[in-house]
Amino acid sequence: MTGAPGPHDRQAAALARVVAVMDRLRSPEGCPWYAEQTHTSLLPYALEEAHELVEAVEHGDPAHVREELGDLLLQVLVHARIASEDPVAPFDVGDVADDLAAKLVRRNPHVFGPGAGQVLDAATVDARWQDLKRAEKPARTSVLDGVPASMGALARAQKLVARAGRAGLLDTAPVPAGPSSDGPVPADAAPAAIGEALLALVVAAQHAGVDAEAALRRATADWEAAARRAEA
Secondary structure, eight states: OOOOOOHHHHHHHHHHHHHHHHHHHHSTTSOHHHHHOOHHHHHHHHHHHHHHHHHHHHTTOHHHHHHHHHHHHHHHHHHHHHHTTOSSSOOOHHHHHHHHHHHHHHTOHHHHSTTTTOOOOHHHHHHHHHHHHHHHOTTOOSTTTTOOTTSOHHHHHHHHHHHHHHTTGGGTSOOOOOSOTTOSOOTTOOHHHHHHHHHHHHHHHHHTTOOHHHHHHHHHHHHHHHHHHHHO
16 A cells, blocks of 8 residues: 655655746746746846845744745746757756756765765865865866855955965955054045955954854844834
């Protein structure tokens, strides 16, 4: 007698259903809006949905997190559906999932490889991941390669600083001194001085183990709340 479907069966069925829904939306008999979309036209939506997920997580709202994860999954599905129509190098969401599974197995040999079962701390795992990543991407000639230019300026700066720190570059690359001990950067300071002060704060945040982007969001939220109170 066949037992009740397990959690993997339910998940597989749900994913197959949503892929079928996307196929219908993109088909000639489907939705004209989806039919007009391209990888490029969808980029603003991917960024917006990622930011909305961050907000949901920060607010600690599980229902909202679930909804925003669905919206991010939608971006994956529609991009993969568009890619499946490419006449030169088509791929579909199954290819995306297969590639991801293979990458996760390949970059976690402590779980899936010959050394499975060994006890490692998170820092060692991250270092191994970075080493394997560099080995897979021989075209990159610098540890700073591969950080998207489209990231927010603060987030990108911290990502670059983190990579430089792992490679020991912060000890050799010049880092701006940042604000003086006399106080904050004057309001009439040159843009270069303000930029250097911000970069110095990013470096300080990285050394302190602080997410500069999240810290700025929190500080901005506190300031916004105070401004709204004053406004009222």
